[in-house]
Amino acid sequence: MSTVAERVTQIIVDKLGVEESQVKPEASFTNDLGADSLDTVELIMDFEREFDTSIEDSDAEKIQTVGDAVSYLEKNAG
Amino acid sequence: MSSLQDKVIVVTGGSRGIGEAIVRHCAAAGAKVHFTYRSSSANADTIVANLAAKNLSAVSHKCDVASPDDVQALIETVVKAEGAIHGLVNNAGITRDGLVMRMKDEDWDAVIDTNLKSAFTASRAVARPMMKQRNGRIVNIGSIVGQTGNAGQVNYSASKAGLIGLTKSLAKELASRNILVNCVAPGYVATDMTDKLTEEQTQAFEKNIPMQRSATPEEVATVxxxxxxxxxxxxxxxxxxxxxxxAA
Known part of the structure; x- marks a missing residue:
């Protein structure tokens, strides 16, 4: 079973077409990984599907970096 | 004829009127058409059979477009069956005409839900698969009364005006993914919907049209x-x- 971080990384690599090495915890989706507003909405929806959870808009707004996503999903899903 | 070879196209309200003409035209242009109907199952069967006899592709789906769950399920079914979705035509529409003083809440809600909300729910459902494809077309069927208004149609004209706002916002939201969203607004078209008018009303209406006649459904479908x-x-x-x- 992959870790949450590994699963999140795979989704980001697939969605944004970036190298795995770029997907660092501090990397911002929009500033570092080239995501636009539609990409970030799609990422949240991909996370929801992968982790079978529902992320409220108020929480989604706070998920700005790879690390934000991993820690949110570690806490709220799995 | 614009080619639609092998394009997967969903048409809501495709068993009668303008929708039927769109279904037939798209199928003739080579598209794989999926269309919804609510009550006219005999019409839907006839269309599918007619097209099949010409080796053209159309599949009918019973679906109440006023139900967001039905609409979501429909789009998922089509995407699963075809592996793609290129076009969505939000055509389903009803009228519940009446002067405002006598118009019931139900008449307002039914028209807004079927004509306007369904375009939102269907567009929401196709947005993801179209974004993944980096390609898609959404065409909303409006009406000239969405711009001019019409006594007795506050609900219908509001729903059609609403489609213009939806069209423009959706176009801006999805343009970067090559999803193009436009609205076709027919004037007076000879269909079941306008058959409700009396001969006198029809003549009065046509007198005001510069071309002095109503459109055929096909003349809308080609656009x-x-x-x-x-x-x-x-x-x-x-x-x-x-x-x-x-409205020129």
Whole structure:
């Protein structure tokens, strides 16, 4: 079973077409990984599907970096 | 004829009127058409059989477009069956005419839900698969009364005006993914919907049309097909009136 971080990384690599090495915890989706507003909405929806959870808009707004996503999903899903 | 070869196109309200003409035209242009009907199952069967006899592809789906769950399920079914979705035509529409003082809440809600909310729920459902494809077309069937208004149709004209706002916003939201969204706004078209009018009303109406006649459903369908085709690759957020010059 992959870790949450590994699963999140795979989704980001697939969605944004970036190298795995770029997907660092501090990397911002929009500033570092080239995501636009539609990409970030799609990422949240991909996370929801992968982790079978529902992320409220108020929480989604706070998920700005790879690390934000991993820690949110570690806490709220799995 | 604009080619729609092998394009997967969903048409809501495709068993009668303008929708039927769109279904037939798109199928003849080579598309794999999926259309919804609510009550006219005999009509739907006839259309499918007619097209199949010509080796053309159409599949009918019983679906109440006023139900968001039905709409979501429909789009998922089509995407699963075809592996793609290129075009969505939000055509389903009803009228519940009446002067405002006598119009019931139910008449307002039914028209808004079927004509306007369904376009939102269907567009929401196709947005993801179209974004993944980096390609898609959404055509909303408006009406000239969405711009001119019409006594007795506050609900219908509001729903059709609403489609213009939806068209423009959606166009801006999805343009970066090559999803183009436009609105075709017919004027007076000879269909079941307008058959409700008396001969006198029809004549009075046609007198005001510069072309002095109503449109055929096919004359609307060909314009819809243009927006669905590769011929309109740089047009989005537009409203094209197909009205014989009525609102010119």
């Amino acid at each position: 819809v097909a243009f927006f669905l085709s590769d011929a309109s690759g740089y047009v989005t957020g537009q409203v094209l009136n197909v009205d014989g010059g009525l």
